Amino acid sequence: MTTTLFIVCLVVITALAFDFTNGFHDSANAMATSVATGALAPKVAVGIAAVLNVVGATLSTEVAKTISSGIVEDSLVSPEMVFAGLAGAIMWNLVTWLFGLPSSSSHALFGGLIGAVVVKAGMSGVHLETILSKIILPALVAPVVAGVAAALATRLAYKINGRTTDKNTRGIFRHAQVVSASMVALAHGTSDGQKTMGIITLVLVAAGYQTAGTGPHVWVILAAGCAIGLGTYSGGWRIMRTMGKGLCDIESPQGFAAETSSTVAILASSHLGFALSTTHVCSGSILGCGLGRGTQVRWSTAGRMAIAWVVTLPCAAVVGALASLIAGLGLGGMAIDAALLLLGAGFILHQSRHHSIDSKNVNESSDVNVRKPGVAHVSEGAAA
Numbered sequence: 001m002t003t004t005l006f007i008v009c010l011v012v013i014t015a016l017a018f019d020f021t022n023g024f025h026d027s028a029n030a031m032a033t034s035v036a037t038g039a040l041a042p043k044v045a046v047g048i049a050a051v052l053n054v055v056g057a058t059l060s061t062e063v064a065k066t067i068s069s070g071i072v073e074d075s076l077v078s079p080e081m082v083f084a085g086l087a088g089a090i091m092w093n094l095v096t097w098l099f100g101l102p103s104s105s106s107h108a109l110f111g112g113l114i115g116a117v118v119v120k121a122g123m124s125g126v127h128l129e130t131i132l133s134k135i136i137l138p139a140l141v142a143p144v145v146a147g148v149a150a151a152l153a154t155r156l157a158y159k160i161n162g163r164t165t166d167k168n169t170r171g172i173f174r175h176a177q178v179v180s181a182s183m184v185a186l187a188h189g190t191s192d193g194q195k196t197m198g199i200i201t202l203v204l205v206a207a208g209y210q211t212a213g214t215g216p217h218v219w220v221i222l223a224a225g226c227a228i229g230l231g232t233y234s235g236g237w238r239i240m241r242t243m244g245k246g247l248c249d250i251e252s253p254q255g256f257a258a259e260t261s262s263t264v265a266i267l268a269s270s271h272l273g274f275a276l277s278t279t280h281v282c283s284g285s286i287l288g289c290g291l292g293r294g295t296q297v298r299w300s301t302a303g304r305m306a307i308a309w310v311v312t313l314p315c316a317a318v319v320g321a322l323a324s325l326i327a328g329l330g331l332g333g334m335a336i337d338a339a340l341l342l343l344g345a346g347f348i349l350h351q352s353r354h355h356s357i358d359s360k361n362v363n364e365s366s367d368v369n370v371r372k373p374g375v376a377h378v379s380e381g382a383a384a
Contacts, residue, residue, distance in 0.1 A: 003331065004079070004207055010334065011083045011203045016227040018086050019196035021093040022105040023053065023231020026192060028240035029102075029262070029282040030185035030232075033255035033289075035362060036244030039177035042235070042359035049185040050233035056189020057197070057225030060271070071130055072113060074205050074212050076121040080327040081113075082203045083334060087341050088112030088320030094348045096308055100238040100246070100357075103308040104277035108316040109195055110135055115317030116324035138274045139309075143284030146265040150285040153257035154292030161253065173252035180259035185232075187266035188278050189225065196224040237357040243283065245363060246301045248290030257292065258285035280309065 030052075031045035040048070089105070089112040096103040110131070117125040157173075197216040200223075204210035210217070216224075244250065250258075262278075262285045269276035283305060290297045323340075326333045 007079045007083070007331070007334065008203055008207045008209065010338075011079050011086070012200055012223075014083055014086045014090075014338075015196050015199045015203070016223060018090050018093070018109065018199075019193075019224050019227035020231035020234075021090055021097075022109075022192055022196070023050075023228040024234045024236035025093050025097055025102075025105045025231075025239060026188060026278060027232040027234075027236040028243040029278045030188055030259075031181055032240045032243035032282075033250050033258050033286065034177045034181040035240060036250050037174060037177065037252045037255045039174040039252060039255065040181065042237075042240075042362055045181070046233050046235050046359075048182055049188075050229040052182055052185035053189035053193060053232050054225040054229035056186040056191075057193025057228060058189075058221055059186075060190050060194065071110065071127060071135070072117045072202070073121070073125050073127065074202060076125045077117060077202060077206045078120070079203045079207050080334060081116040081120055081324055082199060082206065084116035084323035084327045084337060085109070085113035085320045086199065087323040087337050088115060088316045088318075090341060091319055091344055092312060092316040094345055096312075097236065097238055098348050098352055100242045101305060101308040102239045102243050102279050102283055103305070103312045104139075104279045106192060106195060106277045106279075107135075107139070107309075107312045109199070111313035111316030112320035112323075113199070114313075115320035116327075118317075119321040119324045120328060134274050138269055138276045139280055142265050142269060142274075142276055143280040145284075146261045146281045147284035147288030147291075149261040149264070150254075150258045150288030151292035153261060154254050154289045157253040157257055158293060173256050176256045177252060177259060180256050180263065183263040184259050184266070184282065187263045189228065191266050191269065191276055191278050193225050193228050196227065197221055200224065235359060235362075237359060237362045238352070241357055241362050241364065242301065242305075243286060246298060247283070247286050247305075248295050248297045250286070250289065251293070254289035254293055258282070258289040261285045261288065277309075 027046055027049055030049045031040065034040040035042050035045050086109075089108040092103070092108040092112070093105055114126055114131070197220050200220045201210060201214075201216045205212050262282045265281045266276060266278055287297060287302060323337045326337050329336075
């Protein structure tokens with residue numbers, strides 16, 4: 001095996017590891033509201049989401065093409081840069097998961113990749129126009145649009161059924177939520193499932209194993225879809241609690257409104273090739289459904305989320321840049337990066353066991369996991 005092929009294999013494995021973290025980091029996007037309202041049992045919810053994420057990942061490749069040939073100049077990118085960018089994205093995903101913060105896995109990936117490329121190839125290595133039009137602008141607009149749509153849909157639902165819903169009405173909306181939550185999971189696969197495909201395609205092009213401008217191979221599509229599906233099935237319970245119970249109290253009509261609004265926004269962006277953050281969209285929808293019903297929104301939690309949204313891309317870029325400098329030393333540098341990544345991941349997983357959240361306690365209303373991940377309050381089951 002040549003050195004180049006070995007490096008490419010290492011990057012592909014790391015990309016699939018990122019895809020796994022993307023899955024458990026974002027499983028809350030599809031299922032948090034349905035789990036919070038009792039429409040779906042937690043284990044059933046993540047099982048459905050996992051399958052539909054895999055299916056969704058095979059439906060489109062427009063977002064993958066945006067990432068593989070739109071964000072950075074592929075002629076200036078090396079596999080080492082891609083590896084460094086992935087390292088930055090994985091570390092940011094794990095840190096925000098530890099604190100239960102639903103930050104954007106997509107922006108973590110973009111930030112890590114941009115930082116890694118800029119530090120080695122300069123600003124000529126990134127396409128600023130594409131970043132602004134297909135990443136930054138959708139990040140600002142989509143959550144607002146989804147939130148407004150969810151607020152209006154929630155108001156309409158309660159206007160039709162009255163401010164309080166009886167048992168039969170709640171049952172109807174809970175059944176409807178099974179469909180709407182499934183659609184969010186499918187839409188999530190069409191968006192986030194493609195991002196790792198784009199990264200793997202980018203490294204194959206950079207290494208000369210694929211022609212620039214072509215879409216992902218079938219094996220790349222299947223591998224990325226399975227990785228995000230497995231990550232989704234692992235639960236990501238810490239973030240699911242924040243989104244389901246931390247932002248506002250959600251009833252079934254609100255959950256249906258939020259999920260439907262999120263689905264429309266995500267599918268539309270995927271069709272247009274926008275590398276949208278599904279986390280931003282789903283969080284905006286949940287805030288919108290709380291405002292639409294007039295219930296109390298926990299703005300302190302929303303504020304922490306907003307801070308995480310703002311700093312995700314630059315923080316991941318810094319880590320990606322540092323990892324790129326080290327990876328520039330060659331195989332030895334990549335080995336150092338890999339060792340640091342494993343040590344960091346191990347430390348975070350160890351810390352998470354001090355306050356374990358799983359399918360049994362995910363619906364507890366306390367948001368202490370957002371504030372004090374290192375303090376032992378509840379210790380049940382797996383940390384994921």
